[in-house]
Every structure is written in C-alpha cells, then in structure tokens.
Amino acid sequence: MSKLATGSLELANRAAELDAEDPLAPYGALFVESEGLVAYLDGNSLGRPLRRTAEEVRRFIDEDWGGRLIRGWDERWLDEPFVLGDRLGAACLGAGPGQTVIADSTTVNLYKLIRAAVELAGGLESSRTEIIADTDNFPTDRYLVEGIAAERGLTIRWIKADPSSGVTPTQAAEAITERTAVVVLSHVAYRSGYLADGPAITELAHRAGALIVWDLCHSAGSVPVALDEWGVDFAAGCTYKYLNGGPGSPAFAYVAERHHEAFRQPVQGWLGRREAFEMASGYGPADGIRRFVSGTPPIFGMLPLRDMLSLVEETGIAAIREKSVKLTEFAIDAHRTLLEPLGVTLASPAEAERRGGHVTLEHPAFRALTQRLWDGGVIPDFRAPQGLRLGLSPLSTSFGEALRGMETVREELSRVI
Amino acid sequence: MSKLATGSLELANRAAELDAEDPLAPYGALFVESEGLVAYLDGNSLGRPLRRTAEEVRRFIDEDWGGRLIRGWDERWLDEPFVLGDRLGAACLGAGPGQTVIADSTTVNLYKLIRAAVELAGGLESSRTEIIADTDNFPTDRYLVEGIAAERGLTIRWIKADPSSGVTPTQAAEAITERTAVVVLSHVAYRSGYLADGPAITELAHRAGALIVWDLCHSAGSVPVALDEWGVDFAAGCTYKYLNGGPGSPAFAYVAERHHEAFRQPVQGWLGRREAFEMASGYGPADGIRRFVSGTPPIFGMLPLRDMLSLVEETGIAAIREKSVKLTEFAIDAHRTLLEPLGVTLASPAEAERRGGHVTLEHPAFRALTQRLWDGGVIPDFRAPQGLRLGLSPLSTSFGEALRGMETVREELSRVI
Incomplete structure (x- = not known):
C-alpha cells in the first residue's frame, strides 16, 4: 500500500470518527437532497435549502x-425586518435589539452605511478626508468605496492585504490616522478565510476618532461576532451563505444605537420616514433603526432565512463555530495528505483562531478543473486566479462529505498534471 | 321599492352580465382563495398569489x-433579472430587449436612476440645476428627489398637482424650462388614479433638453405603456401590485439603450462591473443594462412574479386594460348609485382615458371605516386624509366582487353617518 493510500485510509477513519461524535450531525438530514451530489463544498457562496421551507412557503x-392579503402589512410584515433582524442580531451578531434590520442587498446596505458613516465622521471633524479599505476586500466593498470617495471628494488609503491572509491590526494601526473618516473591512476575508481581529481593529479606529463598517458576509452564521461588545459602529452582510436564505436573499444591516439619532442615509424612501403612512410632505427620518429602511421590505424573500434562523437559534452559534473549526482543521489535514504532494498550496491561515469557515487551496490547474468537478457532483467554488475555495457549512456538511470532495479533487488533479 | 334598492338591483344585474361576457373571468379561479373574503379591492397595493406558485416554489x-446549488448562478440565475426584465418589457412596458432589469426595490431603483439622470443632464449643460417633481407623487419619489437635490446642490421645482387629478401637460409645460435637468413623475397617480399623458410630457421634457424618469408602479401590468415609442429615458416600478409578485417582491428598472454607454450609477457593486467574476481592482461598468445592477439579484424573491408574468403574456396587456376600464367604469357607476347619495365624492378622473386601474372615493368617515371593512372581509385601501381606494386587478377581480364590496361600504357608511 502506497504512502498516499495509507494517508487516505487514516483520513477516512478520522472522518468517520468525527462524524460519529458530531452533535450537529443529525441536522444534515434537514436539508434538501441533491441528485448526483457527491460533496457540497460551497456553503459559503450559497447555503442549501431546508426541507421544511417549501411547506412554510x-x-x-x-x-x-x-x-390576510394587504392586512398582512399591518398585522406582521411591517415589523418583520426588525423582528428577524433582532433574532439574527441575538443569535449571530452579538447585537442587542433595535439595531439590526433585514433589507435590500449587501451592496445597497453597505452603500447606505458608508455614506452615512462618512457624513457622521465628516460632521465631527472636516479634516477627516480618508476612507480606509483593503486591496483584497470583496469587489463590492472596494467598488462602493471608490464610488463614494469620488462623489464625496474623499481619498482612499488602501491597505495592501496579503491575499493568503488578511488585514492585521499592525497594518490597520499604520493606515488609520487622524485623517481617517471611515474604515471598511471584511471580518472574514472572502478569498483566504482570514478572520480579522474585530475588537482590536474597531478599537484602533475609535482611538483615532474614526468610524468602522464591518462586512460580515462570511461571518454571519459561521463565526460568532460581538458587535455591541466590540463597540462596532456599522455592519452589513448577506443571508444566502451560512444563513441559507436562498439565491439573492435580502441582506442585513446593523447601526449601533448611539448613532441612530444622527444617522442620515442617502436613499430616502417612504418607509424610513417618521409616520410613513401619513405620506406627508418633507422627509424626516423615523426613530431608531427604522430610519435605515428605504423601500418596501422584501417579505417573501425573507421566508427561507426565517427557517434557517430557527435552526441556528436551536443549536447556538458556539456549537456551529466549534464544528466549523473542526471541519476546516480536518480539511487542512486532508490537504496536507492528499493535495500538497501534488503541488497544491494552502492559501488560508493555518491557525484556527485566525480562520473563518472556509479554506482556500491554490493550484494553477484549478480554473480548468472546477467545471469537471462540478459536472461530477463535487462542488467547491473557484476564485480567480487559482483558488479552490472549500466552504464547509457546519449544519449541512459532514466530515465524510468534505473528504469525498477532496479525494475527488486529488483524482481529477492527478489526471491533468 | 326605494330608488336606492332599484339602483342596487340594476347594478347587480349589470355586474352579472359583465361577468358573464368577460373573457378574463376564468382567470379568477387561478388565484388562491382567501377565507372569509367578501371582496378584495386592493389589488393595486398587493396582488393576490397564484395557486400554482407554491408548487413552483x-x-x-x-x-x-x-x-443545482451554486451551479444555478452560472446556468440560469445570473441572466434571470434580464430575462424576466425583457419579458416584462415586452408584455407590459413597450420596451425592446436589453433595457429592463428586475432588481432591488422601487425606491433604490429610482434613487439610482435619478442620480444617473441628474449627472447625464448636468454633464451636457451645467446650467440645468432643477429637478421637476409634483406635490402629489408617491412619498418615496418626493423624498428621494429632496435627498438627491440636497446632496447634488440642485433645486426642486414642485408642480402643485390637484390630488383629485394629476399633472397635466399644461402644468408640465409651465414647469419645464432650460434649467430643468430631470423630470420625475408617476404615470398613474397613486391616490387619484390619474393617468398622465406619457408621450406628451416626455416630449415636453425632451424639447426643453431635459431627461424624464417615469414611476410606473401603478401602471405596470394594468395600463399599457410604450416606453420605446414615447422615447422615455428612464422608468422604474414595483411588481407586487398588478404583477402579483408578493409582499416586497423585487422592482424593475428601464434604461433606454441610447443612455447605456454614458449611464453611471452611484451604487457600484460587484455584479454591475465588467467581467464581474474576475473580481479585479477598479470599478468599470458592464455593458448595457447590466451596469444598472449593484448586488446579488434577488432570485428567490422573483419566483411569484415569473408565474404572473406568464399569465399576462397569455392574456395580453390590451385585454387586461380593456377589462380594467370596464371595472373602473362600473365602480364609478356603482358609486353614483350607492355612495354619492351618502356624501361620498369621486376623487378620480371620470374619463376612462385619463384613469388608471383604481378609483378613489372620499368621505371624512372613511378613515374610521376601513378597519371595520377589513374585519368584515371587504378590503379596499385607505389613503390619508379621507380616501378609500378601490384597486380592481383585472385578472383576479370580478364585477360581482366589486359590487359586493361597494354595497358593504354603503351599509357600513350608513351606520356611522
């Protein structure tokens, strides 16, 4: 038996053990089965649907x-973005009630938050003319910052993030100055999975008198976040990754209570106005987080999220994170045994405390390989130029599944190199 | 037999005749039944769900x-906003392909369109410093214009619209000057149902060198619109009224092809960028209508719309409008017989060619009456200060249903006056 095969057998035994002792294992059966699926390794791009959702819909x-027809708005739906927002805030974000709302898309929410943050910061001190962003943040964050800086006459100070890791507190400390208005960063980096030091960087921003906007897309439902405790100003993220809200499900936004009164957003719509149903002349923001809302809330689009949130509340984010760490540790071990010998490199932090819920591996052949893997029912994500991203969603992914997928990656890669 | 009773009998006979000869009558059975419902007269606030939608979901x-999991994006979903947009454009808006997209909310879409329009107009001629709006437009339109004018240093010229009618070409001609950058109006007024003269006002704007943004919320799926033929620049509207997309379903936006190249929108997100999946540095807009997109499209939220659109395509917007006119004519006749004697006044245009798909009646007691009507299964909408709005959605509403509702309004009103 070759060394590689011996390693595979050990991995298979370990996966079986880990699955046997996994308290979250039974949750896998709650998700819709997918014909021909060998391994779903992209739960951080699109979470799987729950079986119960079709019936709930x-x-x-x-x-x-x-x-209830139109009566539904008065009876429940007008409050639903805040009810679900509070639930999400409590279950995943460490956010007390009245600060989180489900609305629009991540892009639209970040636009509104960054615009408002720039004005709040500039309102205090007009010498604050810089937005801090990093070169490896998700495209939407970078493009939004570019657009907002251009329209508000601000400059961007780019932190050059290592694509295999992310923005460190040391880098943040160097970039943030008394000229900084707003810092815009991702908590978990979308490529490497690097888990930024949320409390430390938030404190650095505040110590310099700046405000911070955290993008939580790859954290929400996977890594515990403590927005209130860290003193975060603003945050946003999506619900179709680890929160399984379905393709293009509405996003969330968090505005810390202390900013509510001064918070002004640019997209002044009817439902963010005080006494909205008087439909009177002249916009004036509603009280509290309600002023974040612009148009009619996407109630139908929130339905799958509601079901998943119940599950997260049941298991608790701590248990989810615990399994997540085990899954990514196992995936890295499997990489060392199966893929490293073929020239694959790890592009994610090796230390669990600096890693979110996904692991990225790199090889020049991965771009060509992805479609073959997909055709064969092994579904990771590809991120240019050469990253294979394994998103291991704790409630729906087993250790055995992760291993099956990685064994297939090894087989397919062996064929082409 | 009293005069009123005689009138009622005649109305009942006429409703029965109209229903019997209505070619769209069979469509009523395709909608989900509602327990305890006597008459749904709010199809222009929230269209009813189709029976088939639950199974489609x-x-x-x-x-x-x-x-298909994440593969769904490549296989279908990335194009879905444009495929559905084209279908909506062809079926309802008189828009050729590649100009309409399903995205975000009406509020967000109007924000993006007005912002872009202001820049396009200002880019041509910097003396264009005014936005034209009307005092009776839907709140979102007014509040957005206020916000955008403030942030771009523009002034608003308000057309004082008569709440019982709407903006006439004469009023528009008086307001639009060589200083006008953008005109923002609703095609069908949300309160009165006044149907503005789309082609005439569009031409007035263009003759003065201005651009126009039409809000089509109360037109789409009810009144035929000919965006290409009228030479409209931009339009947006919602899909949860006559297009039955469900509470908070995604909205649509139209950008005329001739503006695509110069069109720049403020909310620069990842999917509006050229070669989005390269996720490279520096935003540059994608070609065509794709550049309107900001974040991840709300695919799940579009599902009910898809089903309703099939129905509209099957019947054709002309047949829908024909029934709509008959429904509103019948409602006005019923009003004259049943409600006018009780002091109710008509707050909608009497002429069909200036009226959209709803009819608004006014009485000081209507605010107090609405909850009682709702409790009894008769569901119109109330619009402050004293309007009872009857939204008669042609595919789901029968003449008999409209009459049942109005008879109940008469009974309830008789009790309190």
Missing part, C-alpha cells in the same frame, strides 16, 4: 399572503 | 436551488 402563500 | 427549492 406554501403556508405563507395560503394563509398569510393569500389569506 | 417547491420545484425551485428541490430542483434549482437544492438541485
């Missing part, structure tokens, strides 16, 4: 939308 | 989202 259509 | 969850 039918109930909603028959009883709520079809049954 | 289940199929989507099992086969598309659950079955």
